[in-house]
Amino acid sequence: MSFKKRFLNKKGQTEEGFNAGFFLIAGFIFIVMVFVLLLVTGQYKEGFLAVDKDVPTHVYAYRSINTCLAYQDEITGRYYPGLIDYTKYRQEVLETCYSDTSARSFNIQLKDLDKPRHYDRILVGFGGSMNIKSYPVLIRYKNGDINNGELLFGISRY
Amino acid sequence: MNKRAEWTLLQTGTILGGIMVAFLIIFIVLRVTSQTSAEASFLAKDTSLLVDSMLGVPGEIQIGYPHEFTIGRLTNAYLVLNKSSLSVYLSEPKPNSTSMHKYYFVPREDVKIIDEQIIISTLYFVKDQNLSVSNTPLKKEVK
Numbered sequence: 001m002s003f004k005k006r007f008l009n010k011k012g013q014t015e016e017g018f019n020a021g022f023f024l025i026a027g028f029i030f031i032v033m034v035f036v037l038l039l040v041t042g043q044y045k046e047g048f049l050a051v052d053k054d055v056p057t058h059v060y061a062y063r064s065i066n067t068c069l070a071y072q073d074e075i076t077g078r079y080y081p082g083l084i085d086y087t088k089y090r091q092e093v094l095e096t097c098y099s100d101t102s103a104r105s106f107n108i109q110l111k112d113l114d115k116p117r118h119y120d121r122i123l124v125g126f127g128g129s130m131n132i133k134s135y136p137v138l139i140r141y142k143n144g145d146i147n148n149g150e151l152l153f154g155i156s157r158y
Numbered sequence: 159m160n161k162r163a164e165w166t167l168l169q170t171g172t173i174l175g176g177i178m179v180a181f182l183i184i185f186i187v188l189r190v191t192s193q194t195s196a197e198a199s200f201l202a203k204d205t206s207l208l209v210d211s212m213l214g215v216p217g218e219i220q221i222g223y224p225h226e227f228t229i230g231r232l233t234n235a236y237l238v239l240n241k242s243s244l245s246v247y248l249s250e251p252k253p254n255s256t257s258m259h260k261y262y263f264v265p266r267e268d269v270k271i272i273d274e275q276i277i278i279s280t281l282y283f284v285k286d287q288n289l290s291v292s293n294t295p296l297k298k299e300v301k
Contacts, residue, residue, distance in 0.1 A: 026172075030179055037183055041190040048196065049203050059207065060264065063214030068266075070216065079216035099267040100242045 057133050060098070060106065061153035068097035071140050083138045084110065084149060094124050101125025107132065109152040112139055129154025190258075197232050198246040198259040205237070205281070205291075206244040206261035212285045213266050220295060223281035235278045239291050241271055251275065 062081075071085040072078065089110055098106050105125025109132075112120075132154035139149040189195060205223065212219055236247040238257070242265050245257035265271055272290035283289070284296045 022168075026175070033179070033183070034186070037186055041187060045190060045196070045199060049199055051203075051207070055207070056210070059210045059214060063210075063266075066214055067216045081216070096267040098264050100265050103242070103262040104264055 053131065054133060056104075057131060057153060057155050060104070060155055061133060061135055061151065063097060064094070064108065064153070065135060065137060065151060068093060082136075083140055083146070084151065086110075086139050086141045089120065089122070091122050091124075094122055098124050104155050105129075107152075107154040107156070110137075110139065111150040111152065112147050113149055114147040129156045131155070194232065194248060195258070198235060198248060201232065201237070201278070202244050202246045202257075202259040203261045205283070206263045208283060209239075209244065209289065210263040212283060212289065213263070213269060215285065218284075218286040220282060220284045222295065223283065225280040232278050237274075237276055237278050237281065237291065239271065239274045241265060241273070246278070 065084070066081040067079060069084045069088050070079045070081050071083040073080070094106070094108060098104075101124060105123070107121070107123055107129040109121040132152050135151045135153060137149045137151045139147045141147070208221065208223070212221065232246070232248070234249065236249075236251055238245045238247065238251060243260055243262045245251075245261075246259040247255070247257050251257070269285065270288045272288050274291050276291060276293055279293055281291055281293065282295045283291050290296070
């Protein structure tokens, strides 16, 4: 049987069963199925690889607290984790510390608890954050004064 | 079927298409959820978190990632460290290929990340002025 006879009726119209609509619907269902499948398997994979949602925040926050912003003794070279050197608390320093913000951005706020006006916020990257954590720190000023402080740290993905 | 109960090409195509789609779906599920794939993803995520942690430590540090943690079914697999990500390949990676098992870390400008491609066995991550990974310890181990 020729192709024409098989798929077209006498009026030259498409015969039952063979029409573009069938393939459009089948194709659409197929694409939706693959999309849903990839979504479900992706979620399954993320599920068993999940870590506590605060772990990345802690890891990145302690990078600032322990190294990037930490006071360093000029003579011995020793870092004092938890003691924030206020002279280092600058946008450039933090952008060096978190140099690629294509996967995550950071919202960093330093509070001096011993001062009435104590807010000092720096955004690295986009800066938006849904989950901000607080870390107790000490703040060392250039004149040697040390105050109680709090580092608020949030990360976001985009 | 048409009036003469003939088997049409459309019906054959539909059945063959259905079988192919079923195989494709099974292939995708097996590929994503296989133990090998799971271990590769775990290794990539775990080591990228490890690198992030190492970048938060002042001074020099070397961490050994024991063979027992990495083997499982990952034989002849490769770990690729580059500027801001860690990838695991289940066979030798070709140039410009992308891994399904890739996780990102946030680099620091003052610590240079050394690009490495190594076979997966015991891994040693070292951070000094640079951050690198190798199969042999670069620093003398301190007990």
